[in-house]
Amino acid sequence: MTTTIAYRISALSPAVLDEARAGRAAERHCAGGGEPLRCCLRDAAAGEGLLLFNYEPPLPVSPYLEKGAVFAHAAPCGGPADDLPYPGDWYGRPQVLRAYDSAGRIHPASRQHDGGDPVAALTAVLAEPGVVLVHSRNVAYGCYMFSVLPMGAASR
Known part of the structure:
Protein backbone atom coordinates (compact mmCIF):
# COMPACT_ATOMS: atom_id res chain seq x y z
CA MET A 1 0.00 0.00 0.00
CA THR A 2 1.41 3.42 -0.97
CA THR A 3 0.67 6.40 1.25
CA THR A 4 0.29 9.77 -0.44
CA ILE A 5 0.72 12.87 1.68
CA ALA A 6 0.03 16.26 0.14
CA TYR A 7 2.61 18.83 1.21
CA ARG A 8 4.02 22.18 0.20
CA ILE A 9 7.65 23.21 0.09
CA SER A 10 8.42 26.75 1.24
CA ALA A 11 11.39 28.89 0.33
CA LEU A 12 12.35 31.92 2.40
CA SER A 13 9.57 34.49 2.45
CA PRO A 14 9.85 37.77 0.54
CA ALA A 15 9.73 39.63 3.88
CA VAL A 16 12.73 37.69 5.25
CA LEU A 17 14.62 38.25 2.01
CA ASP A 18 13.84 42.00 1.97
CA GLU A 19 15.08 42.31 5.54
CA ALA A 20 18.28 40.39 4.73
CA ARG A 21 18.93 42.50 1.63
CA ALA A 22 18.61 45.66 3.72
CA GLY A 23 20.72 44.28 6.60
CA ARG A 24 24.26 45.17 7.51
CA ALA A 25 25.19 41.65 8.63
CA ALA A 26 24.77 40.17 5.15
CA GLU A 27 27.72 39.56 2.84
CA ARG A 28 27.53 40.07 -0.92
CA HIS A 29 29.19 37.47 -3.15
CA CYS A 30 29.55 36.56 -6.80
CA ALA A 31 28.46 32.96 -7.28
CA GLY A 32 31.06 30.42 -8.23
CA GLY A 33 28.17 28.18 -9.26
CA GLY A 34 26.32 25.53 -7.27
CA GLU A 35 25.48 27.54 -4.15
CA PRO A 36 22.02 26.44 -2.93
CA LEU A 37 19.66 29.44 -3.12
CA ARG A 38 16.95 29.53 -0.45
CA CYS A 39 14.94 32.19 -2.34
CA CYS A 40 14.13 30.14 -5.45
CA LEU A 41 15.27 26.66 -4.36
CA ARG A 42 17.83 26.03 -7.05
CA ASP A 43 21.60 26.12 -7.39
CA ALA A 44 23.22 29.42 -8.36
CA ALA A 45 24.79 29.84 -11.79
CA ALA A 46 28.35 31.18 -11.92
CA GLY A 47 28.38 34.97 -11.87
CA GLU A 48 25.03 35.53 -10.16
CA GLY A 49 24.95 38.12 -7.37
CA LEU A 50 24.40 36.43 -4.01
CA LEU A 51 23.73 37.37 -0.45
CA LEU A 52 25.00 35.26 2.46
CA PHE A 53 23.19 35.90 5.73
CA ASN A 54 22.15 34.32 9.00
CA TYR A 55 18.67 32.79 9.16
CA GLU A 56 16.67 31.27 12.00
CA PRO A 57 13.76 29.16 10.72
CA PRO A 58 10.61 29.87 12.75
CA LEU A 59 9.74 27.34 15.42
CA PRO A 60 7.92 27.62 18.71
CA VAL A 61 10.26 28.73 21.50
CA SER A 62 12.27 25.63 22.35
CA PRO A 63 15.87 24.48 22.76
CA TYR A 64 15.83 23.51 19.06
CA LEU A 65 15.92 27.04 17.61
CA GLU A 66 18.97 27.35 15.33
CA LYS A 67 20.59 30.05 13.23
CA GLY A 68 22.76 29.35 10.25
CA ALA A 69 24.18 30.90 7.11
CA VAL A 70 22.12 30.69 3.91
CA PHE A 71 22.52 31.97 0.34
CA ALA A 72 19.88 33.88 -1.62
CA HIS A 73 19.93 36.09 -4.68
CA ALA A 74 21.22 39.58 -3.88
CA ALA A 75 18.31 41.05 -5.88
CA PRO A 76 14.67 39.86 -5.83
CA CYS A 77 13.95 36.84 -8.02
CA GLY A 78 10.79 35.02 -9.07
CA GLY A 79 11.02 32.43 -6.29
CA PRO A 80 10.23 28.73 -6.76
CA ALA A 81 7.23 27.25 -8.53
CA ASP A 82 4.13 27.03 -6.32
CA ASP A 83 3.62 23.31 -6.92
Whole structure:
Protein backbone atom coordinates (compact mmCIF):
# COMPACT_ATOMS: atom_id res chain seq x y z
CA MET A 1 0.00 0.00 0.00
CA THR A 2 1.41 3.42 -0.97
CA THR A 3 0.67 6.40 1.25
CA THR A 4 0.29 9.77 -0.44
CA ILE A 5 0.72 12.87 1.68
CA ALA A 6 0.03 16.26 0.14
CA TYR A 7 2.61 18.83 1.21
CA ARG A 8 4.02 22.18 0.20
CA ILE A 9 7.65 23.21 0.09
CA SER A 10 8.42 26.75 1.24
CA ALA A 11 11.39 28.89 0.33
CA LEU A 12 12.35 31.92 2.40
CA SER A 13 9.57 34.49 2.45
CA PRO A 14 9.85 37.77 0.54
CA ALA A 15 9.73 39.63 3.88
CA VAL A 16 12.73 37.69 5.25
CA LEU A 17 14.62 38.25 2.01
CA ASP A 18 13.84 42.00 1.97
CA GLU A 19 15.08 42.31 5.54
CA ALA A 20 18.28 40.39 4.73
CA ARG A 21 18.93 42.50 1.63
CA ALA A 22 18.61 45.66 3.72
CA GLY A 23 20.72 44.28 6.60
CA ARG A 24 24.26 45.17 7.51
CA ALA A 25 25.19 41.65 8.63
CA ALA A 26 24.77 40.17 5.15
CA GLU A 27 27.72 39.56 2.84
CA ARG A 28 27.53 40.07 -0.92
CA HIS A 29 29.19 37.47 -3.15
CA CYS A 30 29.55 36.56 -6.80
CA ALA A 31 28.46 32.96 -7.28
CA GLY A 32 31.06 30.42 -8.23
CA GLY A 33 28.17 28.18 -9.26
CA GLY A 34 26.32 25.53 -7.27
CA GLU A 35 25.48 27.54 -4.15
CA PRO A 36 22.02 26.44 -2.93
CA LEU A 37 19.66 29.44 -3.12
CA ARG A 38 16.95 29.53 -0.45
CA CYS A 39 14.94 32.19 -2.34
CA CYS A 40 14.13 30.14 -5.45
CA LEU A 41 15.27 26.66 -4.36
CA ARG A 42 17.83 26.03 -7.05
CA ASP A 43 21.60 26.12 -7.39
CA ALA A 44 23.22 29.42 -8.36
CA ALA A 45 24.79 29.84 -11.79
CA ALA A 46 28.35 31.18 -11.92
CA GLY A 47 28.38 34.97 -11.87
CA GLU A 48 25.03 35.53 -10.16
CA GLY A 49 24.95 38.12 -7.37
CA LEU A 50 24.40 36.43 -4.01
CA LEU A 51 23.73 37.37 -0.45
CA LEU A 52 25.00 35.26 2.46
CA PHE A 53 23.19 35.90 5.73
CA ASN A 54 22.15 34.32 9.00
CA TYR A 55 18.67 32.79 9.16
CA GLU A 56 16.67 31.27 12.00
CA PRO A 57 13.76 29.16 10.72
CA PRO A 58 10.61 29.87 12.75
CA LEU A 59 9.74 27.34 15.42
CA PRO A 60 7.92 27.62 18.71
CA VAL A 61 10.26 28.73 21.50
CA SER A 62 12.27 25.63 22.35
CA PRO A 63 15.87 24.48 22.76
CA TYR A 64 15.83 23.51 19.06
CA LEU A 65 15.92 27.04 17.61
CA GLU A 66 18.97 27.35 15.33
CA LYS A 67 20.59 30.05 13.23
CA GLY A 68 22.76 29.35 10.25
CA ALA A 69 24.18 30.90 7.11
CA VAL A 70 22.12 30.69 3.91
CA PHE A 71 22.52 31.97 0.34
CA ALA A 72 19.88 33.88 -1.62
CA HIS A 73 19.93 36.09 -4.68
CA ALA A 74 21.22 39.58 -3.88
CA ALA A 75 18.31 41.05 -5.88
CA PRO A 76 14.67 39.86 -5.83
CA CYS A 77 13.95 36.84 -8.02
CA GLY A 78 10.79 35.02 -9.07
CA GLY A 79 11.02 32.43 -6.29
CA PRO A 80 10.23 28.73 -6.76
CA ALA A 81 7.23 27.25 -8.53
CA ASP A 82 4.13 27.03 -6.32
CA ASP A 83 3.62 23.31 -6.92
CA LEU A 84 7.25 22.22 -6.53
CA PRO A 85 7.34 18.52 -5.52
CA TYR A 86 11.07 18.90 -4.73
CA PRO A 87 13.78 21.36 -5.87
CA GLY A 88 14.94 20.07 -9.25
CA ASP A 89 18.63 20.89 -8.81
CA TRP A 90 18.68 19.07 -5.49
CA TYR A 91 17.57 15.59 -6.61
CA GLY A 92 20.45 13.23 -5.91
CA ARG A 93 21.76 15.44 -3.08
CA PRO A 94 21.64 13.73 0.31
CA GLN A 95 19.73 15.78 2.89
CA VAL A 96 18.64 15.52 6.50
CA LEU A 97 14.88 15.71 6.93
CA ARG A 98 14.45 17.12 10.42
CA ALA A 99 10.90 16.54 11.60
CA TYR A 100 9.27 18.63 14.34
CA ASP A 101 6.23 18.16 16.53
CA SER A 102 3.72 20.88 17.47
CA ALA A 103 5.87 21.96 20.45
CA GLY A 104 8.85 22.66 18.17
CA ARG A 105 10.77 19.64 19.38
CA ILE A 106 12.66 17.35 17.04
CA HIS A 107 10.50 14.33 16.21
CA PRO A 108 12.05 10.83 16.02
CA ALA A 109 10.85 10.53 12.40
CA SER A 110 13.85 12.71 11.42
CA ARG A 111 16.20 10.95 9.02
CA GLN A 112 18.75 11.35 6.29
CA HIS A 113 17.96 10.43 2.69
CA ASP A 114 20.42 9.75 -0.10
CA GLY A 115 18.72 12.02 -2.66
CA GLY A 116 17.55 9.11 -4.81
CA ASP A 117 13.84 9.51 -4.08
CA PRO A 118 13.41 12.60 -1.89
CA VAL A 119 9.66 12.78 -2.49
CA ALA A 120 9.20 9.29 -1.01
CA ALA A 121 11.49 10.21 1.89
CA LEU A 122 9.45 13.37 2.62
CA THR A 123 6.20 11.47 2.35
CA ALA A 124 7.43 8.84 4.83
CA VAL A 125 8.48 11.47 7.38
CA LEU A 126 5.24 13.45 7.03
CA ALA A 127 3.20 10.24 7.45
CA GLU A 128 4.55 9.70 10.98
CA PRO A 129 2.02 10.63 13.69
CA GLY A 130 2.82 13.95 15.35
CA VAL A 131 4.97 15.42 12.57
CA VAL A 132 3.74 18.94 11.78
CA LEU A 133 6.80 20.41 10.03
CA VAL A 134 9.97 19.24 8.30
CA HIS A 135 13.15 21.20 7.63
CA SER A 136 15.45 19.95 4.91
CA ARG A 137 19.06 20.52 5.94
CA ASN A 138 22.43 20.14 4.26
CA VAL A 139 24.22 16.98 5.42
CA ALA A 140 27.77 18.36 5.61
CA TYR A 141 27.09 21.84 7.01
CA GLY A 142 23.73 21.35 8.72
CA CYS A 143 22.35 24.54 7.19
CA TYR A 144 18.68 25.06 6.50
CA MET A 145 17.53 24.43 2.92
CA PHE A 146 13.69 24.71 3.00
CA SER A 147 10.55 23.91 5.01
CA VAL A 148 7.89 21.33 4.27
CA LEU A 149 4.37 21.54 5.65
CA PRO A 150 1.55 19.04 5.20
CA MET A 151 -1.25 20.64 3.14
CA GLY A 152 -3.75 22.32 5.40
CA ALA A 153 -1.14 23.14 8.05
CA ALA A 154 -0.60 26.74 9.09
CA SER A 155 2.54 28.39 7.68
CA ARG A 156 5.60 28.73 9.90
